[in-house]
Amino acid sequence: MERRIDFSRARQMLCGRCDHRWRVDLDWIDRWEQAKETCPGCGMTCEHEDSPRVTLDSHDPALDDDRVAQFSWYHTSTQADWPTRHFDPAAVLTPETRRMMGGEQRVAAWAARQRAKALHIGTYEAAVHNMLRRIRDQADQRSQFYLYRVRLKPSVVVREGWLVDPSK
Structure with missing residues (x-):
C-alpha cells in the first residue's frame, strides 16, 4: 500500500x-x-x-507491527546495485585509509560491523530527508544517490516498540 x-x-x-x-x-x-x-x-x-x-x-497506521508489511517503504543508498548479497564496504578504501584504520584486521572487523547494520527504511519523505542530511552533514556531497522502494515480506520481524531517530 x-x-x-x-x-x-x-x-x-x-x-x-x-x-x-x-x-x-x-x-x-x-x-x-x-x-x-x-x-x-x-x-x-x-x-x-x-x-x-x-x-x-x-x-500513524504504519506503526502497527501487524500492518507494517502492507506498506511501501523507501531506502536511499549510494550503492547502484543495492541490495547486493556480496556487499564489501572496504572495497572503496584506499591503501592509505586502510593503514590509518590500523591495518587489514581492523578493516575486516569494521567491514563486518558495516554489513551487520540493521536496514533503515522509512517513508518516501524520510528517505529523501535522510539523503539530503547525508549530503549536508556527511562526506556524501559528491556521491550519487539512489532511491529504492522496498516491500517487506509478510513474515518480517519488527523490533517491538519504536525508537526516535536521534539524528532528527
Missing part, C-alpha cells in the same frame, strides 16, 4: 524536558532551528540537549 507523499504535512513535536507534544508546520520548524521558537510547555529552545524534536505520530 502506498501512502500519499506530502513533504508539507504537519509534524509532531515532543519536548525532552517537559514531554509536551504538539503539531507544527515546516515554517515553524525552520524558525525553531534558528532559535526563534520555543516549546509551548516550558519555553525551551533548540539549543539545549533535551530540546523539542520531531517525533512519530502515534496514530
Whole structure:
C-alpha cells in the first residue's frame, strides 16, 4: 500500500524536558532551528540537549507491527546495485585509509560491523530527508544517490516498540 507523499504535512513535536507534544508546520520548524521558537510547555529552545524534536505520530497506521508489511517503504543508498548479497564496504578504501584504520584486521572487523547494520527504511519523505542530511552533514556531497522502494515480506520481524531517530 502506498501512502500519499506530502513533504508539507504537519509534524509532531515532543519536548525532552517537559514531554509536551504538539503539531507544527515546516515554517515553524525552520524558525525553531534558528532559535526563534520555543516549546509551548516550558519555553525551551533548540539549543539545549533535551530540546523539542520531531517525533512519530502515534496514530500513524504504519506503526502497527501487524500492518507494517502492507506498506511501501523507501531506502536511499549510494550503492547502484543495492541490495547486493556480496556487499564489501572496504572495497572503496584506499591503501592509505586502510593503514590509518590500523591495518587489514581492523578493516575486516569494521567491514563486518558495516554489513551487520540493521536496514533503515522509512517513508518516501524520510528517505529523501535522510539523503539530503547525508549530503549536508556527511562526506556524501559528491556521491550519487539512489532511491529504492522496498516491500517487506509478510513474515518480517519488527523490533517491538519504536525508537526516535536521534539524528532528527
